[in-house]
Amino acid sequence: MSEQTTTKPRTTRAFVITVLAVFVFLGILAAGLVLRRQDRPHEGPAPDFTLQLFDGGTLQLSQLRGNVVVVNFWASWCQPCKDEAPDLERTWRRYKDKGVVFVGVNWSDTESKALNYIKEFQITYPNGPDLGRRIGQRYRIQGVPETFIIDKEGNVRHVIIRPLSEDELTGYIEQLLAE
Amino acid sequence: MIPENHMSSRNAIKPSTKFIVSTLTLLLILTLFGNFIAIAATPTPNEVEAVARTLYCPLCVGQRLDACEIPLCIDMKREIAEQLAQGRTPEEIRQYFVAQYGPVVLGEPPRKGFNWLAWVIPFLVLAGAAAFVLIRVRQWSSTQPATAGGTGPEGTAGTEPEEDEYTRQVERELAEWE
Numbered sequence: 001m002s003e004q005t006t007t008k009p010r011t012t013r014a015f016v017i018t019v020l021a022v023f024v025f026l027g028i029l030a031a032g033l034v035l036r037r038q039d040r041p042h043e044g045p046a047p048d049f050t051l052q053l054f055d056g057g058t059l060q061l062s063q064l065r066g067n068v069v070v071v072n073f074w075a076s077w078c079q080p081c082k083d084e085a086p087d088l089e090r091t092w093r094r095y096k097d098k099g100v101v102f103v104g105v106n107w108s109d110t111e112s113k114a115l116n117y118i119k120e121f122q123i124t125y126p127n128g129p130d131l132g133r134r135i136g137q138r139y140r141i142q143g144v145p146e147t148f149i150i151d152k153e154g155n156v157r158h159v160i161i162r163p164l165s166e167d168e169l170t171g172y173i174e175q176l177l178a179e
Numbered sequence: 180m181i182p183e184n185h186m187s188s189r190n191a192i193k194p195s196t197k198f199i200v201s202t203l204t205l206l207l208i209l210t211l212f213g214n215f216i217a218i219a220a221t222p223t224p225n226e227v228e229a230v231a232r233t234l235y236c237p238l239c240v241g242q243r244l245d246a247c248e249i250p251l252c253i254d255m256k257r258e259i260a261e262q263l264a265q266g267r268t269p270e271e272i273r274q275y276f277v278a279q280y281g282p283v284v285l286g287e288p289p290r291k292g293f294n295w296l297a298w299v300i301p302f303l304v305l306a307g308a309a310a311f312v313l314i315r316v317r318q319w320s321s322t323q324p325a326t327a328g329g330t331g332p333e334g335t336a337g338t339e340p341e342e343d344e345y346t347r348q349v350e351r352e353l354a355e356w357e
Contacts, residue, residue: 077250
């Protein structure tokens with residue numbers, strides 16, 4: 001009898017501990033899933049970042065406040081990026097003296113290929129690699145091309161997850177410049 | 180007899196010829212040596228693959244770099260070959276790719292901060308499960324002699340009285356059916 005009375009509470013305690021451990025484990029898993037489900041920033045302050053540029057300098061997004069900023073994520077292996085590259089460059093050249101800044105973030109690429117791409121499409125706006133893919137993580141991008149258009153106050157206003165045309169981009173920029 | 184002025188003109192040509200010959204020889208040696216260095220520095224496919232085998236595609240899920248053929252993986256393998264040719268060690272190359280693409284290229288979570296849970300939890304669960312099994316086995320083995328009723332016929336050894344009662348009831352009901 002005494003054996004049974006001592007083993008029963010012990011078994012119950014082990015059961016409670018096991019159940020608690022399972023719940024803690026499931027809680028961690030759920031937290032991970034919730035964090036993963038977080039979407040791209042569609043509005044509100046654009047996550048700040050510092051970009052090491054291919055030409056040697058650095059660029060900090062928060063220092064561009066007061067300009068309309070077009071942040072474009074791209075990669076040299078991405079065909080849709082190649083499709084939109086001439087349109088982006090043409091639009092940049094048209095607006096670069098009108099309070100608009102383009103920033104190219106090279107995502108998941110090799111430096112030599114990225115430099116060849118920049119040369120091939122004669123891209124002149126600031127470009128740099130997303131080292132450690134930290135900027136992509138902050139913007140929760142899923143692939144390339146993805147473009148975030150930020151207003152003069154530093155808020156994300158448009159997120160475009162496909163290649164952009166010059167006309168479409170012009171429309172977004174004109175709207176934000178007029179505000 | 181060779182006239183003196185002829186002698187002097189021949190002597191004057193000699194140093195320039197020597198200079199040209201020695202320069203050409205030096206160039207030839209340098210070219211050969213350069214080629215030799217280039218050949219020696221070119222990594223073999225096996226060397227490239229050995230490094231690629233320790234890395235993972237940053238765009239795929241759990242795909243090792245040596246078995247990946249998407250454009251980025253091909254570029255990464257080319258980069259490995261170039262860096263090996265420059266004399267970088269495999270560990271330096273791995274660190275370069277971690278800096279470029281993040282720890283995802285290592286195929287395992289980095290052992291710091293919150294990520295430690297991923298390393299610790301499986302061992303904790305395993306240890307917990309082992310402890311649980313051990314405790315249960317010890318409990319079972321300690322209670323076994325007390326409840327065992329000796330060796331009876333037809334495998335009834337160690338059966339609980341409730342089980343006997345249950346068996347008897349089943350037999351009674353079966354008999355009623357018959």
